[in-house]
Amino acid sequence: MPPLAVAGPQAFRIRRLAEVLTAECFLRYTLHMLAPYAVAHSRGRRHPEPAHPYRKDFQRDRDRVIHSRAFRRLEAKTQVFTRRYSDHFRNRLTHTIEVAQISRTIAAQLGLNVDLVEALALVHDIGHPPFGHAGEKALDSAMRRHGLSFDHNLHALRIVEDFELRYAAFRGLNLTFEVREGIIKHSRDYDVAEYPELAEYMLDSRPPLEAQLIDATDEIAYTTADLDDGFEARLLALDQIKEAVPVFARFSGDVEKIYPEAPKKLQFNEVLRRVLDRWVGDLIQNTRAQIEDACNPGRPRPGKAGVDARPYTIGLDDVRACPQRLVLLSSEMETERRETKEFLYQNLYFSTALEPEKDDAERVITELFNLWMKQPEKLPSSYQEKAAQEPLARIVCDYIAGMTDNFIYEQYEKYCENV
Ligand code: MG
Numbered sequence: 001m002p003p004l005a006v007a008g009p010q011a012f013r014i015r016r017l018a019e020v021l022t023a024e025c026f027l028r029y030t031l032h033m034l035a036p037y038a039v040a041h042s043r044g045r046r047h048p049e050p051a052h053p054y055r056k057d058f059q060r061d062r063d064r065v066i067h068s069r070a071f072r073r074l075e076a077k078t079q080v081f082t083r084r085y086s087d088h089f090r091n092r093l094t095h096t097i098e099v100a101q102i103s104r105t106i107a108a109q110l111g112l113n114v115d116l117v118e119a120l121a122l123v124h125d126i127g128h129p130p131f132g133h134a135g136e137k138a139l140d141s142a143m144r145r146h147g148l149s150f151d152h153n154l155h156a157l158r159i160v161e162d163f164e165l166r167y168a169a170f171r172g173l174n175l176t177f178e179v180r181e182g183i184i185k186h187s188r189d190y191d192v193a194e195y196p197e198l199a200e201y202m203l204d205s206r207p208p209l210e211a212q213l214i215d216a217t218d219e220i221a222y223t224t225a226d227l228d229d230g231f232e233a234r235l236l237a238l239d240q241i242k243e244a245v246p247v248f249a250r251f252s253g254d255v256e257k258i259y260p261e262a263p264k265k266l267q268f269n270e271v272l273r274r275v276l277d278r279w280v281g282d283l284i285q286n287t288r289a290q291i292e293d294a295c296n297p298g299r300p301r302p303g304k305a306g307v308d309a310r311p312y313t314i315g316l317d318d319v320r321a322c323p324q325r326l327v328l329l330s331s332e333m334e335t336e337r338r339e340t341k342e343f344l345y346q347n348l349y350f351s352t353a354l355e356p357e358k359d360d361a362e363r364v365i366t367e368l369f370n371l372w373m374k375q376p377e378k379l380p381s382s383y384q385e386k387a388a389q390e391p392l393a394r395i396v397c398d399y400i401a402g403m404t405d406n407f408i409y410e411q412y413e414k415y416c417e418n419v
Contacts, residue, residue, distance in 0.1 A: 040316075042057045045174045045175065045177070046174055061123075064173045068159075068164050074126065076405055077132075079225075080132060086232070089232070089233070103121045103213055124214050130404055131360070131365070131405060134358040136150065137362075138365040139397060139401060150397055153184055156183045157183050159172075181201045206320050230347075286330040290328060294326060295313055371416065372392075
């Protein structure tokens with residue numbers, strides 16, 4: 001420490017304060033130590049950039065996603081319920097924030113790179129079109145009539161690589177390799193023979209645990225949230241959920257004993273938070289067990305046959321070489337989650353109450369798609385210019401996929417309703 005220009009009790013107090021601050025910094029550092037299997041550094045960006053003086057690479061990615069237009073538009077995109085139902089229900093943005101919150105909690109417990117996890121969580125639904133899954137289905141059907149298809153992961157990659165225009169030096173957000181890889185490996189696998197343009201993302205390798213985590217938390221977040229919104233919308237009744245979802249029935253019994261006088265909605269909340277806590281706790285414990293199993297001394301390292309002398313740990317390369325993903329619920333909890341998801345499919349997602357919304361989505365997207373295919377001169381000029389380089393159907397699809405629910409309704413009123 002440099003000599004202090006003050007003496008006496010004041011100098012002592014300053015020195016003591018410096019010691020406390022140093023200890024605090026060290027504590028923060030140790031708390032943020034990464035596990036050996038975490039992503040410690042990025043492989044880099046498509047366009048090299050100098051390091052930022054006080055933000056790390058994945059922190060910059062997180063911030064770039066937050067400041068993007070596509071991220072802001074998530075606020076007006078349907079998750080399950082449109083605004084017609086209530087302002088209280090999740091939209092694509094609040095769902096995204098919930099995924100980020102759950103993911104950060106788990107990542108810290110597992111020693112994963114929390115900054116990368118947060119960036120991946122915030123970007124994970126950025127490629128979704130308006131009107132939730134109904135919109136995605138309608139857009140895909142429209143594309144298939146032209147021999148193409150719509151895929152929200154691939155669309156998300158186009159957004160961050162090309163559509164977002166914020167920087168003079170390059171198109172897109174110039175995100176790190178790891179965030180782009182996480183986008184492509186979200187919830188599905190691509191075959192390199194079918195998608196040679198994605199070869200740089202090592203399609204035969206498992207994604208890092210940070211990316212695997214987002215898939216698991218996404219499922220947990222929307223399953224519990226959709227129960228909540230479905231109950232609040234009075235489309236799902238407490239007794240109906242208890243009958244079909246055993247884990248819900250079990251916790252309901254506990255909660256009714258502890259809070260017999262509480263209003264039904266608060267009893268429901270108490271049950272739901274116990275279910276969420278149970279699955280999150282299990283995901284942490286079971287993933288640790290999966291990692292320990294993959295680390296078990298005496299077993300060959302994943303993907304490295306014949307190498308048996310190794311430390312009691314696995315690194316990122318081993319995670320990538322593993323034949324299966326490691327961030328998993330235990331089989332018991334996975335069964336619970338599947339039962340709950342199945343219940344939601346039967347009683348919420350495919351309910352007659354939501355049919356008018358789905359019909360709307362299909363009609364609006366299909367009619368606008370067909371209109372712009374027939375009259376591309378009605379597209380904005382920037383999209384007309386792009387149509388010189390790519391099939392018109394892809395350009396129309398990109399335009400529609402980027403829209404919010406509000407904006408696409410405006411377009412529908414403008415071009416289709418008064419025809
Ligand atoms: Mg999601």
